[in-house]
Structures are given as structure tokens and as C-alpha cells.
Amino acid sequence: MIRFIRFADGLSAWFGKAFAWLIVLMAAGTGYEVFVRYVLNSPTAWALDVSFIMYGTLFMMGGAYTLSRGGHVRGDFLYRLWQPKTQAKVDLVLYIIFFFPGVLALVLTGWKYAARSWQYGEVSVNSPAGVPIYQFKAVIVAAGILLFIQGIAQVCRCILAMRTNEWLAADEDVLETEDILLQKAAQAEKDAHP
Numbered sequence: 471m472i473r474f475i476r477f478a479d480g481l482s483a484w485f486g487k488a489f490a491w492l493i494v495l496m497a498a499g500t501g502y503e504v505f506v507r508y509v510l511n512s513p514t515a516w517a518l519d520v521s522f523i524m525y526g527t528l529f530m531m532g533g534a535y536t537l538s539r540g541g542h543v544r545g546d547f548l549y550r551l552w553q554p555k556t557q558a559k560v561d562l563v564l565y566i567i568f569f570f571p572g573v574l575a576l577v578l579t580g581w582k583y584a585a586r587s588w589q590y591g592e593v594s595v596n597s598p599a600g601v602p603i604y605q606f607k608a609v610i611v612a613a614g615i616l617l618f619i620q621g622i623a624q625v626c627r628c629i630l631a632m633r634t635n636e637w638l639a640a641d642e643d644v645l646e647t648e649d650i651l652l653q654k655a656a657q658a659e660k661d662a663h664p
Contacts, residue, residue, distance in 0.1 A: 471626040472638065478623030479538045479640055485616055486535025492528040496521055515599035523606045530613035534620040539640050558631035565625055573617045580610030 503517035536542055549557055584607040586592075592607070593600040631637050 471630060475623045475626050475638060478619050482534035482538040482616060482620045483643065486532045489528055489531035492524045496524045515597050516601050519594045519597045519601040523603060527606060527609050530609050533613055534616035537620045537624065553635060554631045554637050555635040558628040562625060562628040565621060569621050573614055573621060577611055577614035577618065580614055584608045584611050
């Protein structure tokens with residue numbers, strides 16, 4: 471189980487980090503649009519659609535990565551007070567009742583939309599440029615498959631937590647600034663008073 475969890479976490483991290491680079495492209499595209507619109511007085515017909523497509527792709531492809539790192543919003547005012555074993559039982563039930571049916575619906579419906587879109591080479595109706603969007607519809611399916619794989623890993627985490635009463639932690643690859651500052655302060659305090 472642990473090997474599968476690490477595989478799923480690694481897969482989700484790879485896709486999440488790869489698609490995170492869309493932020494750079496979005497910033498460049500938006501900067502270009504602002505320049506040509508306000509300096510050259512010659513706006514583009516494609517910039518808005520392309521930024522929507524990139525943001526949507528980033529959002530969708532980052533979902534599994536966020537799930538693997540426990541970053542999704544959770545109403546945990548009671549949850550955090552429970553033992554890991556109890557948390558895992560509740561999580562497991564919620565994954566089975568809500569998560570997997572939702573993700574399965576996302577994949578199946580996304581497949582239907584993507585297949586139809588690829589069939590007739592769908593373009594955006596929101597801009598005169600006719601930006602192709604059929605490839606974006608395929609992202610729905612890919613994101614759903616990644617979420618499904620990561621969901622199985624989360625179920626494995628729940629099973630392990632029910633057995634051991636402790637959560638298998640995800641790899642930490644990104645830390646909040648506050649956490650970094652606290653670690654540096656703790657290290658400085660430790661170095662000052664050996």
C-alpha cells in the first residue's frame with residue numbers, strides 16, 4: 471500500500487508541478503495583451519480565451535496534487551479534535567459516498583464532452599479568433615483520472631491510519647513562508663543555546 475501511495479503522490483506531484491508552469495505563460499500572455507492594448511492600441515482577439523484555457527487547465531491538473539498534499543479546504547472544527555483512526559474512518563466513508571462517484575461522473579461526462587468536441591474541432595464562441603478548445607475538454611478526463619488514482623492512494627492512507635492510528639505524511643515540497651520563518655527561528659534559538 472505504501473508503495474502505491476508514494477507512486478500516486480509522485481504522479482500527482484509531477485503533473486501538478488509541470489502544469490504549474492502555465493502561470494508563467496499566463497503572466498506573459500496577459501502582459502503582452504496589456505502592452506498591445508494600452509500602448510499600441512491594438513488588442514488581441516485571443517488573449518482572454520487563452521488565459522481562461524490556461525487557468526482552467528492549471529486548476530484541473532493541480533487537483534490531484536493538492537489532494538495528495540492535504541491542501542483542499544476542509545471544515546475541520548470537529549475533525550481536528552478526533553484521533554487519526556476516527557478521522558480515517560470518516561474520510562473513508564466520505565471518499566466512498568462522495569469523492570469516487572463525483573470523480574467517476576467527471577471522467578465519464580468529460581469523456582463524452584471531449585469526444586464530441588474533438589469530433590468537430592470545437593472552437594471558442596467567445597472570441598472572433600476562434601481559439602480551439604477541444605484539447606481543453608480532454609484535460610477534464612485527464613484530471614479526473616489523476617484524481618481517481620490519488621483517491622485510491624488516499625483510501626490506502628485511511629486504511630493505514632485505521633490500523634496504526636497515525637497518518638502517513640505526504641512528502642513536503644512546498645512550505646508556507648510562516649513555517650520557514652518558524653523553522654529558521656527555532657534553528658537560530660537552538661544554535662544560540664546549545
